[in-house]
Amino acid sequence: MSVRPTGRTEKGSDVGRTVVTGGAGFLGSHLCERLLADGEEVVCLDNFVTGAPENVAHLLERPGFRLVRTDVTDYIHVAGAVDTVLHFASPASPIDYLQLPIETMKVGSIGTLHALGLAQEKGARFLLASTSETYGDPKVHPQPETYWGHVNPVGPRGVYDEAKRFGEALTMAYRRHNGVNAGIVRIFNTFGPRMRPNDGRAIPTFIRQALLGEPLTVAGDGSQTRSVIYVDDLVEGILRLTRSGLDGPVNIGNPHEISMLDLAVWIRDLTGSSSEVQFIERPQDDPSVRQPDITKARELLGWEPVVPVEEGLRRTIAYFQSHPELVGAPLST
Numbered sequence: 001m002s003v004r005p006t007g008r009t010e011k012g013s014d015v016g017r018t019v020v021t022g023g024a025g026f027l028g029s030h031l032c033e034r035l036l037a038d039g040e041e042v043v044c045l046d047n048f049v050t051g052a053p054e055n056v057a058h059l060l061e062r063p064g065f066r067l068v069r070t071d072v073t074d075y076i077h078v079a080g081a082v083d084t085v086l087h088f089a090s091p092a093s094p095i096d097y098l099q100l101p102i103e104t105m106k107v108g109s110i111g112t113l114h115a116l117g118l119a120q121e122k123g124a125r126f127l128l129a130s131t132s133e134t135y136g137d138p139k140v141h142p143q144p145e146t147y148w149g150h151v152n153p154v155g156p157r158g159v160y161d162e163a164k165r166f167g168e169a170l171t172m173a174y175r176r177h178n179g180v181n182a183g184i185v186r187i188f189n190t191f192g193p194r195m196r197p198n199d200g201r202a203i204p205t206f207i208r209q210a211l212l213g214e215p216l217t218v219a220g221d222g223s224q225t226r227s228v229i230y231v232d233d234l235v236e237g238i239l240r241l242t243r244s245g246l247d248g249p250v251n252i253g254n255p256h257e258i259s260m261l262d263l264a265v266w267i268r269d270l271t272g273s274s275s276e277v278q279f280i281e282r283p284q285d286d287p288s289v290r291q292p293d294i295t296k297a298r299e300l301l302g303w304e305p306v307v308p309v310e311e312g313l314r315r316t317i318a319y320f321q322s323h324p325e326l327v328g329a330p331l332s333t
């Protein structure tokens with residue numbers, strides 16, 4: 001079946017209307033902000049299981065923004081026309097999805113089914129927020145989109161990785177079989193303001209520990225690598241893919257790879273902290289390496305990250321310093 005072209009909301013209207021599921025989360029809130037800045041209307045759907053209304057509180061008075069508390073695994077109903085559905089609802093940090101394993105599998109499966117159903121009903125463009133975790137502990141490095149991954153389906157992380165892999169298969173089925181203009185973005189580790197200092201992800205954890213003068217807890221010997229991208233670059237890549245109408249999957253991430261130990265020390269230096277490094281046990285199935293091959297994004301979207309990691313770290317540290325109540329104790333700097 002051919003894929004329907006995506007049109008604009010109302011005949012003759014230039015204003016697009018985008019539904020962002022998980023819009024009150026870290027990435028979702030940045031997407032809502034950017035879409036509004038681009039002149040779009042935004043309907044933000046969230047059940048606040050890992051996000052919070054505070055993340056979009058600054059948008060509530062903006063014309064064209066609506067926040068709706070709803071669980072997308074129950075149903076999704078949005079009145080009126082919709083041009084684009086960005087499906088970002090899902091617990092995303094290992095701490096969150098290990099505490100919410102069933103909810104994670106439900107939002108990745110039933111939630112994705114409902115979000116795709118909305119896109120089909122409205123004739124909207126659809127984008128699934130997938131993840132580099134679909135590559136698991138990769139045996140190919142760096143990871144191109146053609147790599148099928150190395151995931152342990154029955155390990156603790158399987159709830160997240162397999163939910164996303166199911167979501168990808170469902171997205172392609174809706175595209176091929178139902179003609180929905182659907183695409184997939186595989187997002188690599190992203191950081192920036194509005195991450196939760198206690199969400200267990202490496203960068204907010206190191207920043208919180210450094211600001212509190214606590215030991216920086218590095219898993220294993222710290223030689224495992226990640227590639228981290230600042231949120232503004234990610235949002236730009238996501239919107240280029242959304243507006244391209246391409247199916248993907250397309251990797252969006254920063255190919256600059258860094259070891260966890262180097263990252264911890266870098267953050268310590270930037271905060272001026274004197275925290276020690278403490279090595280702790282490595283979680284099961286923790287990937288050893290992670291680096292996106294972004295050839296496809298470069299060639300098809302003309303996109304690559306432009307914010308230096310150090311600049312992104314400085315902005316994120318400044319955000320945590322200006323929100324001491326989030327960090328949980330008086331700041332030492």
Ligand code: NAD
Binds near residue numbers: 087187
């Ligand atoms: P987040 O936890 O900050 O945001 C997820 C949002 O989804 C939260 O606001 C949460 O309340 C909401 N949500 C969860 N289940 C829901 C449900 N059933 N109904 C309605 N809302 C629900 O996480 P994030 O880092 O912003 O990640 C957003 C998306 O991007 C996720 O799908 C995640 O898998 C994907 N992703 C993120 C990263 C990253 O580095 N942040 C990397 C790869 C993929």
